[in-house]
Amino acid sequence: MDHLQQEIAAAFTRLMDAFVSIVPAVLVLLASLLVGVLAGLLLRGLFSLISSLARMREKPGRPLVGILRAAGVDAGAGRVTRAISFWAGITVGLAVGVNALEPGALKSTLGEVVGFLPRLLGAALLVLLGLGAAALAKRTVLLGAVNAGLPWARSGARGVHVVVLSFFVAMALDHIGVARSILVAAFSIAAGGIAFAVSLAFGLGARDLARRYLEKKLRAEAEDTGIRHV
């Protein structure tokens, strides 16, 4: 019985020792994170100050603002910059904290996680870019198709949105190294398949429609409304 008690006490002591041994490391990590948060806040404040001093308001002629809005992003360029600088500060603080740890299992595990972060952030940025590019492409196609009087404007725009977004998601997955070879093969098969299916559907399945459409496009006068605009 005494032996059992001694074993339990020893195990408890080892656990406490292990816990106490990582407390400084955790404290270092938390302190680094705190410094990172403060640095992020400082950077964000600095950018706000620069923005207000330079009167970086959303004025005409700022192409970035126009592109963000075209993509359906209502936030201004300044707001996006401030958010990025804040999170960059935190990430750097976290990386420094992990580097400051004593070598061991914790450092190794956290090191792997933190080492993966830049790639994850890169992938997230790619997805964000993809969302913007897909929204921009969708609106451009929608507008062009509506103004041309094409009945498939909305579905065409959606299709373009899906294709562009898929392309960026595939790039993001490739960036973080998820099922790289399967991804490339799947993407190639899907893209080729879609193009082949559309060609078949348009050329064979709807050949009368295709003929009429091309004839109409080639004979511009068939579209003439008679109105003289200028």
Next chain:
Amino acid sequence: MNTAGPPITEDVARRIQALGTVDVLVGIPSFNNERTIGHVVRAVVAGVAKHFPGAKAVLVNSDGGSRDATREIVERTDAGNLAEILVDASPRTTARIVTPYAGLPGKGSALRTIFRIAAELRATACCVVDSDLRSVTPGWIELLAGPVLEQGYEFVAPLYARHRYDGTITNTIVYPLTRALYGRRVRQPIGGDFGFSGALAERFLEHDVWEGPVARYGIDVFMTTTALAEKRRVCQAFLGAKLHDPKDPGADLQPMMVQVVSTLFDLMIRHETVWRDVNGSESVPLFGFPHAVGVEPVPVKTERLASIFRQAATDLPPVWKGFLSEASLDAIRDAADEGPEPALADAAWVRILFEAAAGWRRAALPPEMLIGSLVPLYLGKVATFVAETREATDEEAEDRLDRLALEFERSKDVLRDVWRDSAR
């Protein structure tokens, strides 16, 4: 040769030096117009000979690199036997300068070179006529250059007899908006043929606008607006019918509209202090004798206009939300649901344009996207106008357009409000 402006060739510089100064300069911008430019040159030469016999005149052809015989035709064409054309003809021939222009390809760049030459020659009066005109007569030269040369006007806008469905961008956007903004009733602000003083030509050159839409179709509205905003002495000249070389009327709608409307909106930003306090409008003096003209009939089919408008009303609200209010979106929806033909009310159309101008100011969308998204709304307004005036007389149709222009004037406070909000 100290005048600012586009570069000119050594040959042109020599011609300018040889000419010294001129009283009248007639400019013709061109690009592949061999079919019509001979007629235009004959009309110009005869017009100068008849109406300005004692004046020192020059004809300037600013060409965009025509691959046909346009330039050769300008150089060799004369009025022919003036005695057969004019009862009282002067035997003088008109000097001419034929030159390619520098800069972006477009009418604006062509006119910029003409302005430069006018400034160098210290021309007293200038006029420009399009090279694809079939209806230009010698009288046009008198009506465009005469008020400047003899009456001291600084800008002469054309007034044509046109079919009610000819010039619909002018009728539904440019004329009423310009009138409401600057308070002067210039009926054809983008008519294409203008008279102006040499001093005003020099002033046009001073503006830093030649790398954008003004280099293309935006030039006409730039000239008119500049003259109005700078409070120049402006008049109109009745030229009769305007007939030009046939081309596909719908082919270039979107780029043309982008160039014209973006120039209009850019100038609103530039001249805000001028238009902000203007209320109502007044007519400008008219030269020439307005008379009835048998204009070319325009057989209009509104089905396509209506279908594009309806499709846009369903598909484009996500884009329009970037710059239009809920009230405007509701009005568009209602107009699309109205009946067999769209019924976009004047008040709604005016509000849409004012909100678009404010959206332009705060860069709510990229330029092409914002104005491109106005195209179906414009087509809806045109379809509405056609439906309202199909059975109307010409006078009734013109009255209808006048009511639209009055709505623009009455709603000026709406513009002031949305414009102020767009600055926040």
